[in-house]
Amino acid sequence: MIDLSWMAWTWPTAIFFIVIFGLIAAMGVWEYASPGGAPRIGILRFETTRGDRLFVSLLGSAFICLGWLYVTELSLWYALLVCAAFFVLVFKTV
Template structure:
């Protein structure tokens, strides 16, 4: 009886990670294809910054949708990483225990403030703010 239980547990631990990765990629690719399809076409050309929902309460443009698509992709990636490679929290320079997910949250929150400060002090475009955010993200994941 114990041997059958061990075999069942071993079979349950064998996960087809390739299928999981392929499924996640297929879902994200399908979502991106839908976003491109939903982008308005004016005179035969896509208007990438035109509202996707005319008269909507929020400016749902393609760049805004891609922003949320990236965050969804990060959440999917970090969920898969947490399941496949569990980690123990570590203590960084903030002297608090953080996991990958905590560091992602700190990165996203800090990046939002960096971009808001850039818009206040410098104004658009925010490409240099994005570069600063990437350096900030690398620092958070390395030392926090």
């Protein structure tokens, strides 16, 4: 078992960063397997690649979670569902 007491970390925080690292690693593997990623112009009207869309979805998810904490006292698990929908929306339309 890993001791995280050296810092004010919790398991959810550690899992969050592990997931971010995993997404970036998966994007690297995807880029290695299929170079280029076919840049496209979506609803934002500028060219984006897979990496750009991942960045936009992660940044937007952070703001969704911060807004969720400000607006409501409901569990962040509900915000995770909103973030997942946002992630899919970004990859489909941006």
